[in-house]
Amino acid sequence: MKSPDMSKSTILVTGCCGFIGSAFLRRMVAQYPQSQFINIDKLTYAGNLNNLKSIEAKKNYHFIHGDILDRDKVESIFQEYKPNIIVNFAAESHVDRSILDPTSFLETNVLGTLMLLENAKKIWQSFDDKRFIQISTDEVYGSLSETDPPFNERNNLQPNSPYSASKASADLLIRAYYETYGFPALISRCSNNYGPYQHPEKLISLAIVSLFLKKPIPVYGDGRQIRDWIYVDDHADAIECLIQNGEIGEVYNFGGESEKRNIDVIQSICDIFDRIRAQKEGESRKLIIFVKDRPGHDKRYAMDISYVKEELNWNPSTSFEVGLNKTIDWYQKNEMWWVPLLQGELKDYYKKQYHL
Ligand code: NAD
Ligand code: DAU
Numbered sequence: 001m002k003s004p005d006m007s008k009s010t011i012l013v014t015g016c017c018g019f020i021g022s023a024f025l026r027r028m029v030a031q032y033p034q035s036q037f038i039n040i041d042k043l044t045y046a047g048n049l050n051n052l053k054s055i056e057a058k059k060n061y062h063f064i065h066g067d068i069l070d071r072d073k074v075e076s077i078f079q080e081y082k083p084n085i086i087v088n089f090a091a092e093s094h095v096d097r098s099i100l101d102p103t104s105f106l107e108t109n110v111l112g113t114l115m116l117l118e119n120a121k122k123i124w125q126s127f128d129d130k131r132f133i134q135i136s137t138d139e140v141y142g143s144l145s146e147t148d149p150p151f152n153e154r155n156n157l158q159p160n161s162p163y164s165a166s167k168a169s170a171d172l173l174i175r176a177y178y179e180t181y182g183f184p185a186l187i188s189r190c191s192n193n194y195g196p197y198q199h200p201e202k203l204i205s206l207a208i209v210s211l212f213l214k215k216p217i218p219v220y221g222d223g224r225q226i227r228d229w230i231y232v233d234d235h236a237d238a239i240e241c242l243i244q245n246g247e248i249g250e251v252y253n254f255g256g257e258s259e260k261r262n263i264d265v266i267q268s269i270c271d272i273f274d275r276i277r278a279q280k281e282g283e284s285r286k287l288i289i290f291v292k293d294r295p296g297h298d299k300r301y302a303m304d305i306s307y308v309k310e311e312l313n314w315n316p317s318t319s320f321e322v323g324l325n326k327t328i329d330w331y332q333k334n335e336m337w338w339v340p341l342l343q344g345e346l347k348d349y350y351k352k353q354y355h356l
Contacts, residue, residue: 003244004085004129010036012083014068014116015090017041019198020135022051024087024236029055031240036060038081040074042067042108045345046093050337051197068112078119085243087133088116094201095139095163096353099295102162109166110173117177117185124184132185133242136171138228138255139164140189143298146226150302153189153251160296171251178249186246188239191255191303195232195323196330200338201349203227204324207266208331209338211273211284218354221293223263226300230256231323234316241314252312255303258320263288272328291354 009032016025016039029037037060041047055061062081066073068090090112092098092105113134124130141151142158157172159165177183198205210217238254246252260268270284277284308314318326331338350356 004131006032006035006240006244008034009085009129010038010081010083011085011087012038012040012077012081013087013089014040014112015047015088017043017047017049017051018089018093019046019051019195020193020232020235021089022197023195023232024089024239025052025061026055027233027236028240029058029061033060036062036081038062038064038077038083040064040066040068040077041090044092046199048197048341068115069107071115074115074119078123082123084127084130085133086116086120086131087135087239087243088113089135091135091167092163095161096201096294097349098161098163098166100352102166105162105166106169109163110169113170113173117173117183121177121181121183130184131243131246131248132174132183133239133246134170134174134185134187135239136187136189137164137167138189138191138253138301138303139298140168140171141301144300144302146300148300150228150255150304151253152304153253153307160298184248186242186248187251188242189251189253189303190235190238191228191230191301193230193232193235195327196334197337198232200341201346203262204265204269204327205331207269208328209342210287211270212331212335214287216289216356217266217270217287218289218291218356219263219266220291220297223261223266223290225262225297226259226302227262227265228255228302229258229260229265229320229323230254230316231318231326234318237317238308238314241312245312247311252308253303253305254308254314255305256316256318256320257303257305258316259300259302260320268324269328272325276328276332
């Protein structure tokens with residue numbers, strides 16, 4: 001099966017009003033003016049039309065407000081646009097929320113994926129340049145100890161949270177579609193993303209916003225858990241690379257080769273903040289508070305990315321230090337984006353999650 005020609009494709013993307021999907025679209029819509037991009041997004045609390053303001057008027061971009069679980073709507077989108085590439089970002093993505101209530105995670109992340117697979121299978125019989133990219137996560141592999149080698153693509157799936165179990169379920173479904181129907185799917189598993197436009201429920205964005213508001217920064221447990229951080233534009237680049245050069249039926253691990261303990265990440269953010277605000281050294285760190293640990297908290301994630309380096313010639317290009325400075329700078333200049341989010345849904349969530 002030949003690789004699709006990105007310069008003249010019809011690309012259905014899902015969930016691109018969220019953090020990573022919007023970074024991908026802002027890049028791709030500008031880069032491929034002859035291709036059509038159709039974005040279906042339910043606009044949950046995590047979906048935000050402001051993330052795509054810079055491309056909303058472009059002729060090659062179409063937004064459809066809809067749920068990937070809506071059978072009639074999804075079927076009519078496939079009939080009308082006949083996409084030859086699908087990139088499935090749509091998901092409930094926050095681990096803590098999946099612990100509070102897993103239902104929507106199973107619905108969107110598993111059944112929503114099934115809906116897309118079924119519709120693509122129906123229309124793709126006569127296509128020869130087609131591919132389905134599933135945006136999965138390193139969390140499907142479970143947790144590492146401090147001395148384990150990083151996850152590679154052959155690690156078993158051992159998810160520990162309802163969120164990661166739902167993502168692993170979708171990965172298994174996709175594997176079954178490939179094995180049973182020869183369905184042209186590829187799976188990307190990436191580590192923790194950070195960068196502009198990330199909803200302030202996730203660790204880095206929450207810490208930055210808390211600092212601007214002079215509010216406590218909640219660190220779970222002892223803060224010694226480790227994540228492998230990647231700047232979001234590097235992930236967008238990885239997905240573009242996968243569409244063009246990935247092999248059908250394969251799984252690809254992506255990561256930033258930047259393992260950090262949570263407490264070190266938070267302290268770095270505090271120290272940058274002191275510098276940009278010309279505050280006394282150590283001032284911001286006073287806002288750090290240690291709170292009750294996340295149940296089933298995974299100790300460490302780390303990605304072995306030697307396969308994508310060799311096979312796709314892909315490397316992350318943004319160091320953690322550069323990415324973090326860029327991110328803090330963006331939140332400083334874009335209060336208009338995040339201040340409105342602090343009312344309503346997020347306010348209630350903070351109360352429920354942190355009792356703050
Ligand atoms: P996000 O929560 O910021 O955005 C999710 C988007 O999906 C939102 O726009 C939301 O409105 C939309 N959505 C949710 N349910 C939907 C439905 N039923 N139908 C249509 N749209 C729906 O998520 P994100 O952080 O951008 O993550 C995107 C994808 O990347 C997810 O699949 C996630 O599992 C995966 N991922 C995330 C990270 C990370 O660090 N954030 C890392 C690796 C993989
Ligand atoms: O690894 C990829 C995954 O990264 C993605 O699949 C998920 O969609 C994404 O949400 C993210 O999951 P994490 O649980 O790793 O990210 P989060 O930002 O929620 O937490 C990062 C670490 O920080 C984790 O060890 C928990 C901790 N944490 C998080 C929050 C929100 C805190 O200590 N305090 C907090 O308030």
